[in-house]
Amino acid sequence: MVKDTKACAKDLPEAALVPSEHLRFMNRFTVTxxxxxxxxxxxxxxCPYGVHKRVEGHVxxxxxxxxxCIGPSCEVNYFFCVANCPTNSLSVGPSxxxxxxxDPRWTSEMILATWxxxxxxxxxxxxxxxxxxxxxxxxxxxxxKLPELKGKVDPSQxxxxxxxxxxxxxxxxxxxxxIYGGGMSFGSVSAYTMLARAKAAKRWDTxxxxxxxxxxxxxxxxxxxxxxxxxxxxxxxREESIQRTRIIEFKYAQGAKPGLxxxxxxxxxxxxxxxxxxxxPYTSLFSPFPFHxxxxxxxxxxxxxxxxxxxxxxxxxxxxSTPNDVEMVAVGSYYAGAxxxxxxxxxxxxxxxxxxxxxxxxxxxxxxxxxxxxxxAKEGIREQVTLLAxxxxxxxxxVAKAIALGADGAxxxxxxxxxLSCVRCGNCESGRGCPRGIATTxxxxxxxxxxDWGAERISNLYGAWRLQWCELLARLGMTDISELRGRTDxxxxxxxxxxxxxx
Amino acid sequence: xxxxxxxxxxxxxxxxxxxxxxxxxxxxxxxINCGKxxxxCIYGVHKRSEVDLxxxxxxxxxxxxxxxxxxxxxxxxxxxxMVGPDYKALxxxxxxxxxxxxxxxxxxxxxxxxxxxxxRGLFAGPGYDGMWTDMSEIVRPTRDGIxxxxxxxxxxxLGSRPAWLEFDKAGQLVTDMPPITELQVPFVIDTTRLRAVxxxxxxxxxxxxxxxxxxxxxxxxxxxxxxxxELNGQFVPVYPEGADVRKIVLPRGARMAALTxxxxxxxxxxxxxxxxxxxxxxxxxxxxxxxxxxxxxxxxSKVDVAHVLFDEEGMELDSGEPRYAKDSLxxxxxxxxxxxxxxQITIIAGGGIAAAEHVPKTLICGADVVTLEKAAxxxxxxxxxxxxxxxxxxxNLGDAPADWIENRLTNLMGAWRDQLLEVLGAMGLREVxxxxxxxxxxxxxxxxxxxxxxxxxxxxxxx
Numbered sequence: 001m002v003k004d005t006k007a008c009a010k011d012l013p014e015a016a017l018v019p020s021e022h023l024r025f026m027n028r029f030t031v032t033x034x035x036x037x038x039x040x041x042x043x044x045x046x047c048p049y050g051v052h053k054r055v056e057g058h059v060x061x062x063x064x065x066x067x068x069c070i071g072p073s074c075e076v077n078y079f080f081c082v083a084n085c086p087t088n089s090l091s092v093g094p095s096x097x098x099x100x101x102x103d104p105r106w107t108s109e110m111i112l113a114t115w116x117x118x119x120x121x122x123x124x125x126x127x128x129x130x131x132x133x134x135x136x137x138x139x140x141x142x143x144x145k146l147p148e149l150k151g152k153v154d155p156s157q158x159x160x161x162x163x164x165x166x167x168x169x170x171x172x173x174x175x176x177x178x179i180y181g182g183g184m185s186f187g188s189v190s191a192y193t194m195l196a197r198a199k200a201a202k203r204w205d206t207x208x209x210x211x212x213x214x215x216x217x218x219x220x221x222x223x224x225x226x227x228x229x230x231x232x233x234x235x236x237x238r239e240e241s242i243q244r245t246r247i248i249e250f251k252y253a254q255g256a257k258p259g260l261x262x263x264x265x266x267x268x269x270x271x272x273x274x275x276x277x278x279x280x281p282y283t284s285l286f287s288p289f290p291f292h293x294x295x296x297x298x299x300x301x302x303x304x305x306x307x308x309x310x311x312x313x314x315x316x317x318x319x320x321s322t323p324n325d326v327e328m329v330a331v332g333s334y335y336a337g338a339x340x341x342x343x344x345x346x347x348x349x350x351x352x353x354x355x356x357x358x359x360x361x362x363x364x365x366x367x368x369x370x371x372x373x374x375x376x377a378k379e380g381i382r383e384q385v386t387l388l389a390x391x392x393x394x395x396x397x398x399v400a401k402a403i404a405l406g407a408d409g410a411x412x413x414x415x416x417x418x419x420l421s422c423v424r425c426g427n428c429e430s431g432r433g434c435p436r437g438i439a440t441t442x443x444x445x446x447x448x449x450x451x452d453w454g455a456e457r458i459s460n461l462y463g464a465w466r467l468q469w470c471e472l473l474a475r476l477g478m479t480d481i482s483e484l485r486g487r488t489d490x491x492x493x494x495x496x497x498x499x500x501x502x503x
Numbered sequence: 504x505x506x507x508x509x510x511x512x513x514x515x516x517x518x519x520x521x522x523x524x525x526x527x528x529x530x531x532x533x534x535i536n537c538g539k540x541x542x543x544c545i546y547g548v549h550k551r552s553e554v555d556l557x558x559x560x561x562x563x564x565x566x567x568x569x570x571x572x573x574x575x576x577x578x579x580x581x582x583x584x585m586v587g588p589d590y591k592a593l594x595x596x597x598x599x600x601x602x603x604x605x606x607x608x609x610x611x612x613x614x615x616x617x618x619x620x621x622x623r624g625l626f627a628g629p630g631y632d633g634m635w636t637d638m639s640e641i642v643r644p645t646r647d648g649i650x651x652x653x654x655x656x657x658x659x660x661l662g663s664r665p666a667w668l669e670f671d672k673a674g675q676l677v678t679d680m681p682p683i684t685e686l687q688v689p690f691v692i693d694t695t696r697l698r699a700v701x702x703x704x705x706x707x708x709x710x711x712x713x714x715x716x717x718x719x720x721x722x723x724x725x726x727x728x729x730x731x732x733e734l735n736g737q738f739v740p741v742y743p744e745g746a747d748v749r750k751i752v753l754p755r756g757a758r759m760a761a762l763t764x765x766x767x768x769x770x771x772x773x774x775x776x777x778x779x780x781x782x783x784x785x786x787x788x789x790x791x792x793x794x795x796x797x798x799x800x801x802x803x804s805k806v807d808v809a810h811v812l813f814d815e816e817g818m819e820l821d822s823g824e825p826r827y828a829k830d831s832l833x834x835x836x837x838x839x840x841x842x843x844x845x846x847q848i849t850i851i852a853g854g855g856i857a858a859a860e861h862v863p864k865t866l867i868c869g870a871d872v873v874t875l876e877k878a879a880x881x882x883x884x885x886x887x888x889x890x891x892x893x894x895x896x897x898x899n900l901g902d903a904p905a906d907w908i909e910n911r912l913t914n915l916m917g918a919w920r921d922q923l924l925e926v927l928g929a930m931g932l933r934e935v936x937x938x939x940x941x942x943x944x945x946x947x948x949x950x951x952x953x954x955x956x957x958x959x960x961x962x963x964x965x966x
Contacts, residue, residue, distance in 0.1 A: 025575040025580075026571075096584065097584045099586065100526060100569060100586050104625050105621070106623070135626040138626045140626065141626075145960075252640050255621075289928070294641060300641075324943070346622065346635065347626075348621050349620060350621055352619050353617065354615050354616065354922065354925055355617070355618060359632075359635075359860070361635065362638045362929075363951055364635075367951040370954075370955045370956075371954065405955075414621060423570060423571050424620050425568055425620070427618070428619025428620060432545055435544075435546070435572050439619060489960075491960070493959045493963075
């Protein structure tokens with residue numbers, strides 16, 4: 001195992017500002033100017049942020065640009081427009097538009113924080129509200145006991161790399177950040193979205209995954225960074241796409257719809273998607289659950305052996321969801337020959353799933369990780385398995401918490417899409433698909449996402465996350481992210497981040 | 504005999520009132536009518552005015568799906584969005600605006616709600632929100648999916664089942680067979696606790712119950728003649744506490760009758776059994792402290808069905824420290840199992856059933872059947888106002904015709920049954936009877952918090 005931290009922090013991509021002016025539409029506060037305004041222009045001369053603007057030669061002042069407003073807390077300043085207005089025609093309050101973005105799991109703060117990091121590549125402070133959701137449980141109630149930072153963080157001295165193959169045999173694959181991209185099929189997302197993710201994966205020397213909808217040719221140049229998924233529907237699974245890849249992922253179940261198989265509703269099954277999946281266009285495609293050839297752990301091993309025979313060099317990943325007996329499933333997967341056990345928790349992303357499945361079937365990932373981690377350790381095989389977690393890991397801190405609970409790394413899906421400007425409106429499933437051009441196969445809408453632009457944004461996000469992990473590790477006095485694994489003693493369960501470390 | 508596979512036919516039943524928009528779009532005065540929003544919006548919220556093409560028409564709010572494209576693209580920054588005030592004001596407690604909205608849509612389309620993006624709500628919650636159903640990675644109920652050729656049964660029996668059958672030497676059955684009635688779905692409609700019910704509502708709901716082969720509970724004389732004559736076995740008369748059992752005349756063909764538990768219940772049960780030995784006898788019991796003991800007593804008196812009542816929030820009614828139905832039902836189920844009499848009584852649970860997922864969860868906790876009460880009225884676009892009056896109903900329920908009501912409820916039950924199939928499919932079960940009391944196939948919040956977080960400071964079971 002490479003233990004040289006300098007080597008594993010070498011040649012990482014640099015952050016670069018990605019122009020994203022069109023995404024700066026969200027205002028946290030609303031500045032209202034009433035009709036009695038006399039357009040005197042006092043506010044324009046006072047406001048240092050540029051909310052108010054009066055153009056020379058115009059009779060009336062321009063409508064306020066409330067994106068720049070810092071909100072009612074501005075009242076302590078001498079230049080507070082509301083207090084200074086001679087006609088009392090200004091008021092400042094929270095923005096309704098801002099309140100209609102996001103949900104308890106992906107709060108509006110979190111979406112905007114992810115956008116900011118994708119745009120600039122600069123990390124946000126670890127106590128930024130965008131790092132934690134408001135769902136009132138799980139990761140949102142787990143916090144690190146963080147000592148104050150002593151000195152400066154030197155990211156080049158901190159290793160965030162993980163090994164994907166911890167068995168004695170087979171190819172050694174090491175990725176410089178503890179995450180790779182989860183499966184999103186062609187059909188559920190556009191080819192450009194897949195391409196953007198693949199480009200970012202290549203830049204970071206990590207992986208993305210095809211999902212169950214086949215292997216679009218667009219991705220072949222990135223084949224060393226694309227995992228081929230074999231899912232229950234076997235849509236578009238071909239010998240050559242299995243032979244092309246360095247990691248084969250068997251998808252047994254998906255966290256958002258465990259035990260139900262994939263859904264692609266008829267509208268999104270365009271002729272191109274249907275060709276890739278060898279299906280009839282505009283029919284709804286439901287992949288069965290689970291593999292029809294797998295009724296037992298022995299069958300499961302046979303399955304992996306079959307893929308191994310087609311591509312002996314590839315690592316095997318097994319993606320399962322989180323039932324009560326998830327630890328037995330994990331052990332079974334190890335003995336069947338899996339290198340990576342990938343747990344997908346119930347609150348994970350999806351392109352289309354019955355609402356009843358998302359909340360109610362199978363447990364959230366936060367519970368499954370310690371369960372499996374401890375059981376694998378008890379069985380004496382913890383060090384031979386790479387345990388990856390996914391399903392509701394939204395931020396760098398969520399990933400770190402998952403690692404502290406016992407995972408080796410994580411698989412990221414929705415955060416990639418949010419970097420591509422997803423607002424999580426949840427309309428990916430039908431009609432023309434995503435109105436923002438991410439999870440769509442509509443020939444007009446898919447052009448809204450530019451693959452290069454998207455790749456840079458995802459790459460920036462990964463970079464910002466890495467720097468957040470570096471700060472976290474430095475404050476915990478660690479130099480390697482693998483030291484963090486299973487350190488539940490560093491976590492505290494409660495409603496907010498503890499102010500001082502209790503050490 | 505021709506085999507007909509059970510199936511609930513569904514068709515779209517349009518709403519009768521103006522929709523409640525989830526999001527409201529406001530176009531400010533500085534709009535220059537450039538029409539960019541019309542191009543951005545793929546849902547048709549923004550359109551030019553038909554009267555004056557130079558101007559934009561008012562946004563069609565109920566089509567908005569919260570994608571922010573128009574706001575993002577507006578060169579004047581003239582568009583703002585807010586969560587619809589009417590939507591926000593809907594519901595309270597367990598009956599959230601989202602749940603009410605979901606029931607409306609299920610009743611309108613008959614379809615399972617399917618959306619993109621992952622779960623968006625709170626991590627867990629009280630009562631049924633604090634549990635998850637299990638799934639199986641390998642076992643499956645049928646070879647070709649839940650809507651495939653093989654059938655997943657949702658039928659349940661109401662009544663007491665003998666533990667064994669006895670035959671004489673000639674092979675003749677000597678066991679006294681208690682009455683049992685079979686339903687095709689594990690839910691029934693109960694109107695006895697509704698705040699306002701019109702005759703059309705009763706007729707429509709009764710027909711819907713017949714349509715899906717379920718049961719309809721109402722006060723004995725309250726059902727309109729017309730509906731009563733159609734119903735035969737599906738109508739369950741519910742007698743109030745203190746009703747004189749000697750004077751009870753059951754409607755023709757009644758398969759089941761419900762009495763309300765009072766001080767004389769033992770005599771009432773005996774008398775009823777002697778008068779109508781072939782009718783399933785149910786007792787309505789308010790859930791509360793020691794309800795499990797009460798139910799064990801019911802079994803001893805040979806009562807076939809216990810209808811356990813909870814309040815709208817799914818909590819016990821008669822108790823200083825009310826438990827959630829989840830805990831109360833588990834206690835009942837375990838008490839019956841401990842006495843080895845679980846199959847001698849059927850448990851119907853009513854109250855706090857606000858969404859499709861509550862059906863399998865209630866069954867897992869130990870009930871055999873659940874009742875639709877408030878959910879049945881919500882299917883008719885009820886807004887669950889705090890003060891309810893048919894005269895000033897915003898959904899105009901006073902005028903709702905019986906056939907519209909029948910179809911809306913049929914849709915709701917169809918959508919809920921299909922969602923039950925999804926859960927059964929994920930668990931690898933082929934019949935809903937197997938779900939009852941399957942506590943090992945559920946994940947409870949308290950348990951997993953303790954198992955997974957007990958070694959974390961501040962976690963459950965750790966200080």
